Amino acid sequence: MNTDGLAGRRVVVSAGPTFEDLDPVRFLGNRSSGKMGFAIAAAAAARGARTTLVAGPVALGTPEGVERVDVRSAAQMHSAVMAALPADIFIGAAAVADFTPATVAAEKIKKRPGEDGLVLQLVRTADILADVAGSEARPALVVGFAAETGDVEANARAKLEGKRLDLVCANRVGVEGSGFESDDNALLVLGHGLRVELGPASKTDLAVALLDIVAQRLPAR
Numbered sequence: 696m697n698t699d700g701l702a703g704r705r706v707v708v709s710a711g712p713t714f715e716d717l718d719p720v721r722f723l724g725n726r727s728s729g730k731m732g733f734a735i736a737a738a739a740a741a742r743g744a745r746t747t748l749v750a751g752p753v754a755l756g757t758p759e760g761v762e763r764v765d766v767r768s769a770a771q772m773h774s775a776v777m778a779a780l781p782a783d784i785f786i787g788a789a790a791v792a793d794f795t796p797a798t799v800a801a802e803k804i805k806k807r808p809g810e811d812g813l814v815l816q817l818v819r820t821a822d823i824l825a826d827v828a829g830s831e832a833r834p835a836l837v838v839g840f841a842a843e844t845g846d847v848e849a850n851a852r853a854k855l856e857g858k859r860l861d862l863v864c865a866n867r868v869g870v871e872g873s874g875f876e877s878d879d880n881a882l883l884v885l886g887h888g889l890r891v892e893l894g895p896a897s898k899t900d901l902a903v904a905l906l907d908i909v910a911q912r913l914p915a916r
């Protein structure tokens with residue numbers, strides 16, 4: 696196990712969901728608890744990395760030694776992640792909304808007599824991971840996650856190539872015992888010339904195993 700490679704390195708991790716506001720009382724969100732990303736940030740800090748955790752709205756305590764930046768929306772997460780660069784490593788474990796309401800209503804959206812439905816207009820959010828990978832301050836290693844319900848490996852490989860990542864960690868969502876909310880997970884880690892299955896195991900143990908791979912692939916200082 697390589698425990699020294701991360702000491703003193705700058706690591707930025709994103710975790711949790713984003714909430715996209717519709718009006719003052721409603722939002723579009725997802726099931727991410729933040730456990731996976733928080734476990735990675737905790738493991739990185741424990742190995743001596745200078746770690747910034749950009750967290751969506753979650754109910755988790757800040758891991759020891761981690762600098763935490765709380766955000767709510769995908770746009771706020773994008774700004775906070777870009778502001779945290781330069782870094783040696785970026786790990787995007789957050790479940791970032793792909794779409795956000797085109798407008799946020801200033802007042803609570805009311806039911807109108809005679810209307811039996813409501814059409815929401817959504818627009819694409821910026822892709823944080825792709826923007827980090829394409830930035831002038833590109834970290835030496837950019838690691839993404841892929842939350843998939845089917846064709847896990849093919850979809851994850853498409854994200855590895857499409858977003859110009861160094862590693863992608865695919866996990867199955869929508870099943871008991873892995874992905875969202877669970878304390879456990881199973882990861883298929885893909886890279887250029889790399890295919891490793893990790894787990895099933897606790898997210899804490901998976902974070903350590905993932906950082907072993909990251910440390911091995913980090914270019915020398």
Ligand code: PMT
Pocket residue numbers: 709710711712726727728729730731732769787788789790791792793820821822823824825838839840841842843854866868874875876877
């Ligand atoms: O938080 P937990 O409850 O512990 O659950 C963990 C998890 C399932 C959320 C985590 O393991 C995980 O898979 N995170 C990524 C979830 C996701 O949004 O996957 P995706 O396949 O939709 O996105 C692919 C990658 O692009 C992800 O690294 C994501 O952070 C990133 N992305 C997506 C959209 C966007 N606008 N910006 C991004 O950076």
